[in-house]
Amino acid sequence: QSALTQPASVSGSPGHSITISCTGTISDIGDYNYVSWYQQLPGKPPKLIIYDVNNRPSGVSNRFSGTKSGNTASLTISGLQPEDEADYYCSCYRRTSIVVFGGGTKLTVL
Amino acid sequence: QVQLQESGPGLVKPSETLSLTCSVSGGSITSNYWSWIRQPPGKGLEWIGHVSYSGTTNYNPSLKSRVTMSVDTSKRQLSLKLSYVTAADTAVYYCARDPSKVVVDWYFDLWGRGTLVTVSS
Numbered sequence: 229q230s231a232l233t234q235p236a237s238v239s240g241s242p243g244h245s246i247t248i249s250c251t252g253t254i255s256d257i258g259d260y261n262y263v264s265w266y267q268q269l270p271g272k273p274p275k276l277i278i279y280d281v282n283n284r285p286s287g288v289s290n291r292f293s294g295t296k297s298g299n300t301a302s303l304t305i306s307g308l309q310p311e312d313e314a315d316y317y318c319s320c321y322r323r324t325s326i327v328v329f330g331g332g333t334k335l336t337v338l
Numbered sequence: 339q340v341q342l343q344e345s346g347p348g349l350v351k352p353s354e355t356l357s358l359t360c361s362v363s364g365g366s367i368t369s370n371y372w373s374w375i376r377q378p379p380g381k382g383l384e385w386i387g388h389v390s391y392s393g394t395t396n397y398n399p400s401l402k403s404r405v406t407m408s409v410d411t412s413k414r415q416l417s418l419k420l421s422y423v424t425a426a427d428t429a430v431y432y433c434a435r436d437p438s439k440v441v442v443d444w445y446f447d448l449w450g451r452g453t454l455v456t457v458s459s
Contacts, residue, residue: 264445266383273432273449274383285447317383321444325396327373327385 231328232256232318239336245306248333250318251299256328258299262321265294265303268332269314278303305335313337340365342433342450350457356423360416360433360450367391367414371436373446374407374418376429379454384429388436389416423457430454 233251240246250257250265257263263281266274276285278294281301291306301320305312318330346358360372373388387397389407397405406419416433431453434446 262444266446273452274446275449276445276447279443279445279447319383319385319445324399325442326387326398327444329383329385332382 231322232320232330234316234318234330234333236331237334237336239338240305240308241338242308242310244308245304246308246335248303248305248316248318248335250301250303250320250330252301252320252322252328253299256299256320256322257296257301259323260321261296263294263296263301264319265292266317266319267312267314268317274317308337310337340435340448342435342448344431344433344450344453346431346453346455348454348456350423350427350455351459352424352457353422356418356420356427356455356457358418358431358433358453358455360418362414362416367409367416368411369439371438371442372409372416373434373436374416375432375434375446375449376427377432377452378426378429386418386420386431388442425457428455428457 261281265278268274277292281296282294293304316333322328341363343361350356368391371388374386389395404421408417433450435448437447
């Protein structure tokens with residue numbers, strides 16, 4: 229059982245938008261803005277796409293955006309493209325100086 | 339640009355110690371915090387812990403009693419040791435960089451390609 233809760237799968241059609249939720253507790257997402265998101269293509273290491281809730285690293289498409297409300301963070305991908313099909317993981321700092329991850333969400337582009 | 343490369347035995351016997359190295363090339367190792375993260379086959383990510391260039395460590399409480407991390411700045415290498423392994427420790431092990439230069443940022447902007455370690459007799 230992962231520390232942060234994500235849906236196992238989501239799907240969407242090309243050009244549409246999807247949102248992946250990531251639910252934690254007051255000890256992590258609820259109290260800290262150290263939320264990050266990673267995209268993992270098959271057989272590859274994770275790639276950082278969002279950090280500090282809603283910041284994109286250089287080179288990451290602005291179709292990726294992040295938000296947070298209470299104990300839940302969300303990743304939205306707009307204008308879905310076939311190459312967005314991947315696993316997505318959320319992560320957050322947790323009180324007592326550790327990092328916790330979500331269980332991952334498999335995105336299918338229909 | 340900075341690259342990370344994990345290396346070590348791909349097969350470890352139960353109850354023995356898993357030892358991995360992460361080589362840092364193309365940039366400085368004497369800054370940032372460096373994490374180890376693992377991923378069992380077909381499963382999610384688990385943070386094992388991190389080490390600073392000065393040797394400061396934080397470990398996941400679930401693994402803390404079995405984990406040791408260190409940095410060798412002269413060799414530009416990070417080291418992970420995990421003792422008393424079982425089949426549950428079978429995973430792809432990644433090293434990853436926290437981008438912060440002063441305080442920890444708690445995210446990972448650079449990852450190695452990972453190395454699969456199987457625990458089996």
